[in-house]
Amino acid sequence: MRRMKVRNLRALVATFVVLAVAIGYVTVTGLGNVCAAGVGLVSSICPVGALSALLASKTLIPRTLVALAVVAVLILIFGRAFCAWICPIPLVQRWLPDHRRRAQELEVETKSVIETVSRSTSEDTDADARTGGKRIEDEKGSCASCGEGTTCTAGAKMKLDSRHLILGGTLLSAAVFGFPVFCLVCPIGLTFATLLLVMRLFAFGETTWTLLVFPVILILELVVFRTWCRRICPLGALMSLIAGASKTFRPHIDDERCLVTSKGSLCRICAKACPEGIDVRHPDLSRHGVNECSKCLECVDACPVHAISLPPVPSRK
Amino acid sequence: MVDMEQTAHGMMRRTFVFGTAGCLVLFGMGGLAYMGSTEVCRPPGGQDDDHFTSLCIHCEKCREICPNSAIGTAHIEDGLLNVRTPKMAYSYGWCDFCEEANAGVPLCESACPTTALLLPEDARPETVIIGKAVINRSWCLGWQLMGCRICVDACPYQAIELDGDKRPMVKEDLCNGCGACENVCVSMENGSVNGEESGRAIVVEPLESA
Numbered sequence: 304m305r306r307m308k309v310r311n312l313r314a315l316v317a318t319f320v321v322l323a324v325a326i327g328y329v330t331v332t333g334l335g336n337v338c339a340a341g342v343g344l345v346s347s348i349c350p351v352g353a354l355s356a357l358l359a360s361k362t363l364i365p366r367t368l369v370a371l372a373v374v375a376v377l378i379l380i381f382g383r384a385f386c387a388w389i390c391p392i393p394l395v396q397r398w399l400p401d402h403r404r405r406a407q408e409l410e411v412e413t414k415s416v417i418e419t420v421s422r423s424t425s426e427d428t429d430a431d432a433r434t435g436g437k438r439i440e441d442e443k444g445s446c447a448s449c450g451e452g453t454t455c456t457a458g459a460k461m462k463l464d465s466r467h468l469i470l471g472g473t474l475l476s477a478a479v480f481g482f483p484v485f486c487l488v489c490p491i492g493l494t495f496a497t498l499l500l501v502m503r504l505f506a507f508g509e510t511t512w513t514l515l516v517f518p519v520i521l522i523l524e525l526v527v528f529r530t531w532c533r534r535i536c537p538l539g540a541l542m543s544l545i546a547g548a549s550k551t552f553r554p555h556i557d558d559e560r561c562l563v564t565s566k567g568s569l570c571r572i573c574a575k576a577c578p579e580g581i582d583v584r585h586p587d588l589s590r591h592g593v594n595e596c597s598k599c600l601e602c603v604d605a606c607p608v609h610a611i612s613l614p615p616v617p618s619r620k
Numbered sequence: 621m622v623d624m625e626q627t628a629h630g631m632m633r634r635t636f637v638f639g640t641a642g643c644l645v646l647f648g649m650g651g652l653a654y655m656g657s658t659e660v661c662r663p664p665g666g667q668d669d670d671h672f673t674s675l676c677i678h679c680e681k682c683r684e685i686c687p688n689s690a691i692g693t694a695h696i697e698d699g700l701l702n703v704r705t706p707k708m709a710y711s712y713g714w715c716d717f718c719e720e721a722n723a724g725v726p727l728c729e730s731a732c733p734t735t736a737l738l739l740p741e742d743a744r745p746e747t748v749i750i751g752k753a754v755i756n757r758s759w760c761l762g763w764q765l766m767g768c769r770i771c772v773d774a775c776p777y778q779a780i781e782l783d784g785d786k787r788p789m790v791k792e793d794l795c796n797g798c799g800a801c802e803n804v805c806v807s808m809e810n811g812s813v814n815g816e817e818s819g820r821a822i823v824v825e826p827l828e829s830a
């Protein structure tokens with residue numbers, strides 16, 4: 304219920320961004336789309352586009368570097384918040400069948416966890432099998448006792464995956480071919496381009512094959528590969544790398560409230576809620592490190608005892 | 621810190637397949653894109669094709685900021701490499717070098733976040749050649765002796781003149797491709813000259829690549 308609220312709030316914000324871009328398209332404010340959003344002559348820049356352009360042209364362009372630095376600082380502070388709050392792709396994915404199926408899966412998973420918890424068994428075999436086979440042995444102690452003596456600072460650990468390989472390919476291809484190759488198929492760009500084409504179709508009656516081709520590429524990328532954000536997106540990959548050095552807005556658990564540390568329960572609700580595969584309670588069992596956190600607040604909403612917060616500055620214990 | 625050991629183990633086959641396939645697609649596209657690329661008229665500063673293509677990230681900034689709505693978007697019909705890049709759209713507006721809106725300093729060039737549009741310090745409208753106007757004589761009202769001099773009066777550079785028979789002629793050395801003529805050309809609206817027009821009688825065409 305409250306969880307639905309955060310999800311809808313995110314959709315609302317992302318929709319607002321799309322609307323703002325659409326309004327920018329028909330005015331001369333020069334708002335730009337998210338590839339370089341800003342007002343008038345000032346704008347931010349997509350870090351993947353900027354790096355590609357710098358590599359492709361093999362020159363250091365002051366104004367691009369400045370914009371890039373500003374964006375890097377923003378990512379350092381807010382991590383991958385762009386993914387949860389601004390990017391239009393999750394918005395598009397909401398309407399795709401696969402996403403609904405995943406949402407259902409998640410619900411089933413969550414139910415099974417709640418069952419497990421309510422039975423208060425001391426073994427959590429299912430969940431463990433999914434998170435790399437490690438057992439949560441001694442649940443009663445503090446966080447430090449989970450996962451064979453490793454400490455929770457393991458949460459700082461980054462894990463590389465196919466997205467990072469594709470990020471490498473993106474930058475390399477730009478350097479080799481001398482133009483930002485990835486930008487041609489970037490679904491974020493294609494979403495805004497499709498929006499623009501539809502608007503121009505209605506405003507000027509401008510027709511083009513692109514109007515058919517862009518949606519087809521988009522659907523291919525988002526439906527056929529389905530796992531764009533998790534497996535492919537080089538922008539998400541780049542932001543996760545930068546966010547590795549971030550200390551702000553990291554999910555933080557109040558141990559006194561958390562059922563695991565205070566009651567020794569097997570609660571894994573926050574882990575199941577996280578769309579990025581982060582287990583805030585047991586970072587070392589987690590599929591992904593906290594650097595992937597998109598600040599979506601799903602975990603905050605899901606925790607039954609409201610133990611999770613995302614403090615602007617890390618709180619010292 | 622990146623835990624490399626963990627990473628090596630964690631990079632399972634599927635991850636590797638996805639990553640490599642993605643990279644291969646990107647490299648395939650990089651090569652393919654060279655195939656169908658045509659010349660298009662770019663906003664001021666986009667005349668050096670290699671420079672422009674290496675830097676434009678399709679952000680739409682230039683198109684949006686143009687006070688005269690003279691910039692449109694290139695489509696697949698203009699070649700894969702050009703898709704989503706800015707292309708002059710003279711039927712909606714023409715380029716006055718931002719004379720009226722910004723005292724002659726091109727806003728599109730100033731707004732471009734990557735300097736894909738880049739003008740030399742001493743750039744003036746007369747020296748930045750976006751394209752050249754070309755008249756289709758069988759569509760032009762003046763050439764069909766129906767007495768039209770609208771483009772002649774519209775040209776800010778006096779690059780169109782009427783010849784002895786009152787037919788408009790473009791003086792190529794004076795035309796900078798601003799598109800004022802194409803913008804005002806009435807050949808389409810004025811009923812057709814011969815019923816088979818598919819465009820305006822005077823259009824700005826991109827320069828042949830030097």
Ligand code: SF4
Binds near residue numbers: 385392393533537538
């Ligand atoms: S991973 Fe990429 S496509 Fe997905 S939300 Fe983040 S930026 Fe958008």
Ligand code: SF4
Binds near residue numbers: 595601
């Ligand atoms: S850790 Fe929490 S806020 Fe971060 S991505 Fe996961 S659910 Fe969202």
Ligand code: SF4
Binds near residue numbers: 556560563
């Ligand atoms: S933080 Fe909340 S949701 Fe997460 S394990 Fe503790 S009680 Fe469960």
Ligand code: SF4
Binds near residue numbers: 687717726727
């Ligand atoms: S110089 Fe000014 S009028 Fe000309 S295309 Fe650029 S923004 Fe438009």
Ligand code: SF4
Binds near residue numbers: 675682706731735737
């Ligand atoms: S502002 Fe520059 S990078 Fe953006 S679309 Fe125009 S030319 Fe390309």
Ligand code: SF4
Binds near residue numbers: 778779795799
């Ligand atoms: S002939 Fe047309 S395009 Fe050339 S300068 Fe004159 S108005 Fe501009």
